[in-house]
Amino acid sequence: MRITNSIIxxxxxxxxxxxxxxxxEAQERVSSGKRLLRASDDPVGASETMRVRGSxxxxxxxxxxIQTATSHASIEEHALDQVSGILIRARELATMYASDHVDxxxxxxxxxEVEGLLxxxxxxxxxxxxxxxxxxxxxxxxxPYAVDNSGADMDFTSTSPSGxxxxxxxxxxxxxxxxxxxxxFEDTGLLASLRDLATALRNGGxxxxxxxxxxxxxxxxxxxxxxxxxxxxANLLNVTSANLDALxxxxxxxxxxxxxxxxxxxxxxxxxxxxxxxxxxxxxxxxMNLTLANYLR
Amino acid sequence: xxxxxACLNQYATKMIVKSDLLGSLDIEETDIFHFPTGLFGFPDxxxxxxxxxESSGLYWLQSxxxxxxxxxxxxxxxxxxxxxxxxxxxxxxELDARESSAVAILSIVTLPRNRDEKPTANLxxxxxxxxxxxxxxxxxxQHSGFDVRCPFELAPIES
Numbered sequence: 041m042r043i044t045n046s047i048i049x050x051x052x053x054x055x056x057x058x059x060x061x062x063x064x065e066a067q068e069r070v071s072s073g074k075r076l077l078r079a080s081d082d083p084v085g086a087s088e089t090m091r092v093r094g095s096x097x098x099x100x101x102x103x104x105x106i107q108t109a110t111s112h113a114s115i116e117e118h119a120l121d122q123v124s125g126i127l128i129r130a131r132e133l134a135t136m137y138a139s140d141h142v143d144x145x146x147x148x149x150x151x152x153e154v155e156g157l158l159x160x161x162x163x164x165x166x167x168x169x170x171x172x173x174x175x176x177x178x179x180x181x182x183x184p185y186a187v188d189n190s191g192a193d194m195d196f197t198s199t200s201p202s203g204x205x206x207x208x209x210x211x212x213x214x215x216x217x218x219x220x221x222x223x224x225f226e227d228t229g230l231l232a233s234l235r236d237l238a239t240a241l242r243n244g245g246x247x248x249x250x251x252x253x254x255x256x257x258x259x260x261x262x263x264x265x266x267x268x269x270x271x272x273x274a275n276l277l278n279v280t281s282a283n284l285d286a287l288x289x290x291x292x293x294x295x296x297x298x299x300x301x302x303x304x305x306x307x308x309x310x311x312x313x314x315x316x317x318x319x320x321x322x323x324x325x326x327x328m329n330l331t332l333a334n335y336l337r
Numbered sequence: 338x339x340x341x342x343a344c345l346n347q348y349a350t351k352m353i354v355k356s357d358l359l360g361s362l363d364i365e366e367t368d369i370f371h372f373p374t375g376l377f378g379f380p381d382x383x384x385x386x387x388x389x390x391e392s393s394g395l396y397w398l399q400s401x402x403x404x405x406x407x408x409x410x411x412x413x414x415x416x417x418x419x420x421x422x423x424x425x426x427x428x429x430x431e432l433d434a435r436e437s438s439a440v441a442i443l444s445i446v447t448l449p450r451n452r453d454e455k456p457t458a459n460l461x462x463x464x465x466x467x468x469x470x471x472x473x474x475x476x477x478x479q480h481s482g483f484d485v486r487c488p489f490e491l492a493p494i495e496s
Binding site: 041042043044045046047048102209210211212213271272275276278279280281282283284285286287 | 376377378380396408409412414420421423424429434437440441442443447459462466475477478479485486
């Protein structure tokens with residue numbers, strides 16, 4: 041379903057017109073200078089102050105968590121793009137060398153390039169950020185992948201990175217910060233298919249090469265699927281962060297309200313902080329000459 | 338229909354919602370929108386009331402459960418030409434929406450912290466309201482080309 045215009049202005053839709061009066065009354069009360077909450081004579085108000093202060097600290101913490109997860113997602117997205125490119129090239133080479141018209145020396149050239157691709161992919165598996173291995177799972181200190189040249193055919197070693205790290209993005213929401221190496225490089229068959237393509241080029245014939253093509257394809261699909269997950273995560277983080285920002289302005293307003301001694305003092309504070317929203321609520325437009333107050337009478 | 342039953346039908350259930358920003362609000366139960374999965378960052382909040390700010394295209398979304406939780410929303414179609422929102426099937430199902438004529442889109446506003454900045458609207462995370470079912474849901478649109486902080490200039494209210 042695509043929405044391209046407003047329907048909300050239609051009063052037939054809703055008793056929204058009836059609510060106009062309620063908002064007007066509420067704002068009148070605010071404009072008259074009365075505090076919304078009186079911490080001194082309202083026992084509930086005092087605990088409200090504590091809760092609001094606590095909430096502001098929590099918002100900062102969540103914001104930091106969101107920043108960490110966002111940066112992590114961006115780095116992972118770049119890494120997944122890199123291995124996508126590697127797989128595309130590997131697939132091209134496989135197609136080329138699957139042909140019966142290529143001889144052993146031709147396949148040898150392909151081998152050199154494919155081994156290079158395998159090394160590159162291993163390198164991506166060892167991506168680091170802030171000194172930590174991005175794909176290390178719970179063990180971010182240990183390098184997860186390495187080239188293994190001990191045998192006749194190039195292979196790779198893996199520490200089998202497992203587990204996930206989380207950040208708290210709200211009171212009840214933890215978000216995983218990224219996929220681990222096993223999910224990206226092994227469960228998709230990414231490293232194994234590159235290794236097997238190299239082996240087929242070294243030792244086998246065109247049919248052996250053809251045998252790996254399907255696995256390169258499914259590795260590529262697996263990576264695209266992970267990319268989709270990362271994109272979705274980045275999206276969620278972005279929107280959550282924007283919600284927190286939007287709310288923080290409201291909280292900052294409340295904080296000033298609960299703790300204020302009198303209107304004059306808070307107006308002086310406001311001039312210093314230049315928060316137009318607070319000014320709008322306290323109807324100080326004539327002092328601060330801020331345009332928003334005109335629109336939120 | 339008996340006289341007594343006819344009288345009863347006239348009165349929708351009223352309630353008082355406490356808002357730290359707006360004071361005490363008298364609303365009817367039919368003014369409430371239910372968010373089955375809350376809002377991003379606030380997944381446990383469920384019921385909100387939507388109140389217009391005169392005819393500015395601005396609205397308050399006030400939580401019924403938390404007096405301090407209120408968002409300022411704006412009608413994005415007033416300020417952003419060419420804006421459109423594609424609602425996916427999963428979201429449509431949660432919204433219980435069948436026709437687009439029952440769905441309104443509003444965007445959460447972040448107010449400026451400084452005098453020289455403009456307020457911004459979150460066009461990447463619009464909130465969809467199904468006016469028939471009284472259900473709502475915040476969407477996170479991927480690849481929309483729209484940002485979470487799109488500046489706009491508020492139009493003054495006609496006096």
